[in-house]
Amino acid sequence: MASELPGVRDWVERINRTELPALGQTLQQVGALNGFLMSHAAELTRVILRDPSMTARVLKIANSAMFNPTRKKINTISRAVVVLGLKTLRSISLATALLDELIKEDTGPYLAQEVANAFHTAMQARAVAKLSGAPDSEEIFVSSLLHRLGAMAFWAVGSTTAHKLAKQMQDGVSPEQAERQVLGFTMNELTRSVAEQWHIKEILTPPLLRGANGQSFNCIPLAWQAVQLQNQETDEATWESYLTQLSTISGAPASSIREELSDAVTATRETLVMCGAEKLVAYVGPRNQQEEAEEDEQNNNQNSASSDMQLAILRELTQMAQGKTDVNLVLQLVLEGLHRGAGISRVVVGLVNPERSKLFGKYVLEKSPSTLLSGFQFEIANQAALKNSMAGETMWAWRDNDNGEFDGLLRKTGGADCVVGPLTVNRKVIGLFYADQEEGALSSNDVEAFELFVGQAALCLQMIGR
Template sequence: MKRDMEPQSSLDAWLELIRRQDMPIFDQTVQRIIALSSDDRAPMSDLADVILHDSSMTARVLKLANSILYNPSTNGINTITRAVIVLGFNAVRNICLTLTLIDTLVQGAAKERLGRELGRAMHAAVQARSLAAARGDKSPEEVFIATLLYRIGELAFWCFGGEQADRVEQLASQQGLTQEQAQERVLGFRLSQLSRQLVQEWHLSQLLQDATQYPTRQDPRIQNVMLGHQIARCAEEHGWQSDAMSKLFTKAAKLAELSPEKTKALLLQKARAAIDVATDFGAAFAAPHIPQPYPETAVPEAARSADSSAPAATASLAEASNRDPEFQAKVLRELSAVLEGSACSFNVIMELVLEGIFRGVGVDRVVFALTTPDKSVIKAKYALGADDDALSERFAFKRPSRGQDVLFQTLDHKHPYLVESTTRPADAAISERLTELTKATAFMVAPIVVENRSIGLFYADRSLTNRPLDAASFDDFKHFVHQASMGLTRASVRRHQ
């Protein structure tokens, strides 16, 4: 490219250069993920299937899904399907896009200027996401990715710019020009124009397109994106104790509808969290460029505990909530899509039903157990809850030699039960071992029936939080178990066709 090119032709030349650099939009996995995200009818399982075909992406998505940013509770996420259900379609989509973006940048000439630019973008995105969550935004993840990619043209330029990138840097440092002025002198256009063109060409989120086109629009989501960048840039250029930053604290408090004290504590805490986020995403080279307000040994208590006032922070048992009809409907729609699809996966059905009971019905623990062919033993196969590993390992029972046990009666009679301290099935005992293992004064149990045979059961309780089980929760529980039976029956019939 020559210096005397017309600005528009120079911009077109740069667009063509980036098209040839295997930027994220041209990655096959990301292309398929973006295509799915534009289809409102696409089931979550389709997204999981795309990711599972990329083993490297699968491992990294699971690592991030279990990071403090996405999963502050102690309940591990060990499958892609569960990651999509728990974190949401948009969050997993954005994780994939971010991972691929950083992979591309790391493969380029990762110079000092790229590290600073990426560090600022990651810091801005984390700050914007935290403020979006604090004000109850419908999708903090969309705000995160829009903020991260807001300066995608700058990121691409510093990665692939070569000699022209060196010239821009020299002009800005030696002749007292701003970065924008240096860009115009060397390139004939500003990199913000390149960002706008790339965002439009790649058909990224509407929020990102609006933010690059109308950055001053008085829309809280756009202002959220812009404020994230203003905070990151001010921390870099003026520091956390500057008057300019104090004004941004006030602006952020107004946007998030938090007190000035809580807002400041939140932003200071997120500055430190941004380092971990950058490292988790594979951008460790950018982490040193994220300005920190305090040395590691001198973090104020208010900043350390800022997440306690943020909606995203949860205690280990907070994940167990009350009934959530909206989440139930979401999982049931996904189940319907899976059942109507050509492939009816046992594992996918079980994960969806477990998640629907755990989060939608709102229980503390849920177990899916299978029985042996002679129905003499019941053994857990999957479990969800704070102590899921221990429960899954120890939930194993032998049929009593005499009398009837509530678990085996559930299998034999193909009948669900809500067992409370004052009510239990006639002629059915609750074994001491079950009581010792679950410590549940009340629990729900229902059989899985496939082609008129009981193959296992679901067990659920709220014993960890001591919340009662009511008739509505029991009805929801039975409905999810019935859906599991239907799905497995359909899968069995298809296998025999």
């Protein structure tokens, strides 16, 4: 009996006992950032770079024709912010986070279908928004992508209850009716409860579009309907009825609508392939008209430490210096150059207080999450290495182990050795860069790259400050 089965709250608690709340945390961190505050660009960059898998996938999608029609090569996350804009990058990041958490080697067909439908609906919603003349479709993309988050979480958890629900649908019971009979609630209700528990209700609320008749409408149900029509054999009369409805709402001709919706199917498949989720392509569009996915020719070594990567980031720093760029993005790009380009496992930017007596950690990039940033607080007078670096010197612990200048610093950071250098704006030191290889030793090449990026940062910030 439905009344004897777990309610929505029980299912939310069951979901929270799995690894899925990590997805909720990522969605909250990325989704809550205000697209109009450039200071949040650095925060979004940090969230992405913390996950190498997400970094690689984001860069692949960022270089696609769909998101980057100019086809200007994007090598770094910081550059992606500048070229694509914060909202587009946020959409890409949320999409990759969803795949990273939900799609595994043993992903079952119902979860695979839900995730594929999520991407397909998001693409169709962007198409509907475009047809309606919406100036910004990224908020709609995000809301559409997550509009069945509860269903994805349910099938990801799996249980005997999931098998019962699958059996009902296999027997021809409609999904909503089967959900009511087996669960006592619908997946839409579960989505609302999960969103509330994970504090992401705001990003699941889609902005309303203005139709041709001047009335506002929610495009997600229309996009979802398009997905259902395209995922099955649909007779022409049903298609004509849908196209007429959408034409009346959007004001676009039916022929243009059908073309846009068809392009969205192709875009969905291409995006899934670029994200490394080729197995989901089979769940997008008519089963008997699957197109063979194009071979992914993107460079899979985006995260490898290479001189090419370092040079690309140094060029981007030079480009930033020639325009009005947020200082936070410059600092984040320097960290990205050291972390991804030079292969240094932990890099920190620290800023001094107004009295110039204390140093506090501001940004960090690291291979493995730790308490390095929260613990990066020092009384400058008590740390000889920091005092010298504040005077404008670059200090390498390996060179000075005998005189103990770095003992207190390394005890607190836990590094085997480290290098510190001044963060300079208009010849005034306002903070420090710190780098180490966590448990290993820095090489002379590491230190050479560090000095190069610190020097380039000073030149860049000096030009911006003019």
